[in-house]
Amino acid sequence: MNPRSRIVRTALSHGLALAAGWAVYQGAASQGVFGGTGASSAAGMGAAPAKSAPRSPADEKAAAEILAKALKPAGNGGDPFADYEPYNDGARTEPPQTIKEYRDRIDSITVPEDIGAALVALTAEGGGLTQEGYADRAALTYHWLAKDPQGFFDWLKADRPRANAVGIDIQQIAPELYRRLGAEAVLPMIGMAGEMKYAVASMLATSVAKSGDKAAVLKARATLSGENWEYFSRNIGGQWPNDKLADLVKLAVECDEPLMAIGHRLHGDQGSYIAGLIADESLPEDFRQRLSENEFARQGLARDPKVPLELRVQDGGNLEGVLQSDVSRIMTEERDWAFAFRHGQATAQEVLDAVRAGTPEIAEKEPEALRTWVFRELAEENPAEAMKLLKDLPEAQRSEMALTYSRLHFNDVAPAKFLEMMQQVPADTAEQWEGRLDAWNARGYTNHERLKEGYVEWVQDLPPGIDREMGLYSLARAVQAANPELAVKLRNQVTDPALQKRITQRR
Secondary structure, three states: OOHHHHHHHHHHHOOHHHOHHHHHHHHHOOOOOOOOOOOOOHHHHOOOOOOOOOOOHHHHHHHHHHHHHHOOOOOHHHOOOOOOOOOOOOOOOOOOOOHHHHHHHHHHOOOOOOHHHHHHHHHOOHHHOOHHHHHHHHHHHHHHHHHOHHHHHHHHHOOHHHHHHHHHHHHHHHHHHHHHHOHHHHOHHHHHOHHHHHHHHHHHHHHHHHOOOHHHHHHHHHHOOHHHHHHHHOOOHHHOOHHHHHHHHHHHHHOOOHHHHHOOOOOOOHHHHHHHHHHOOOOOHHHHHHHHHOHHHHHHHHHOOOOOHHHHHOOOOOHHHHHHHHHHHHHHHOOOHHHHHHOOOOOHHHHHHHHHHHOHHHHHHOHHHHHHHHHHHHHOOOHHHHHHHHOOOOHHHHHHHHHHHHHHOOOOOOHHHHHHHHOOOOOOOHHHHHHHHHHHHHHHHHHHHHHOHHHHHHHHOOOOOHHHHHHHHHHHHHHOOOOHHHHHHHHHOOOOHHHHHHHHOOO
């Protein structure tokens, strides 16, 4: 067994089965996707699993509620398109039509001999189309695609502006194309669509997925290739019915396409769901391995706080994603901590304490990484106060961290905030001096590009000192190509001997 699968098994044995996404997956295929024993049973694990913590009444209730929602049968008489909302391009003054109105117009419209001429007449009216006019255009598009799809796409390719208008109608009637004509007829349209192939593939895939049509997906796998299959398959998982989840996973395995399974969303618990797939030993080992290595899957695991930290981090590979997700969530969930910090309503320590309370597992196992991430979030708001989070670090490490974040961030904030951060860092050692200059060089380009002459004036108005010297030097480098005269003027104001030497060496 590969090490990552072992991590997943251990994580599940310590409570992952309580996560809602995993509960839904188990409810859909409690004996494993292929009828074997799933990862949650002792036999499938190869040994008795470690004892899990008892479920609380709240856990039981939450899992039951989510499971009930996920397994609820499709409503609307079993019509997966009854709640379909047609596309609104923003130019309409009338409310968008319902799918029933489109269906009715497809059935009632008189189809002319020359559909192209009729569409030209309609599109010539542009934004003046009425609600009925849009329905007519969509209905005519349907009939042309049903009769001669290649001719329709050839017509679109010949007139790009018209394609932008009439092409929208494909999204309106894609469900009807699939429902009435079947996968056998609509899948070849992807290959005919030219530059519109991504849009056509995604629209048709959405229709197939909402119906839970296994045969259509297998037909697509057999007939589509390259980008056409890629565009189609990536849109299957997100629209697949929750009550047919086990079928989706089987299809993903049969089609050898993990992304189909990864794309499914279970009420926001994607990470728990993916963790369940990786742990399900009824799935092929190589398929689970590819799941665990897929970047989208790793992002889903990292974002889900219900997944145990050891799995979310995956040997350290996703720690940054975990921190970004959890810290961002906590800093905005119940209170806007960045706003409070910016306006002096909360100290840096209070923000860190709130984040620690919201991420107890990370606070215990990765305390330094958590502190560093909170510092990163606060540094642009109030640099001097944010630096207090680093007061216990050795000076060299504290300086290195401040300079690193100054170089990599501070892109869209006032230059004065960047200067304030620079003023928290000494320039006593060669490393500190070089790090400071690197930061100024990075900000010189971005600030001048953003603020133009305003940044030039700000740099020239800085008080004498190392930061003005480095500001002038870095700005001269930033404007050299576009304005060499200004670059010369700025360099002539530099008085620091070390920087003057670099200027003469053209560094």
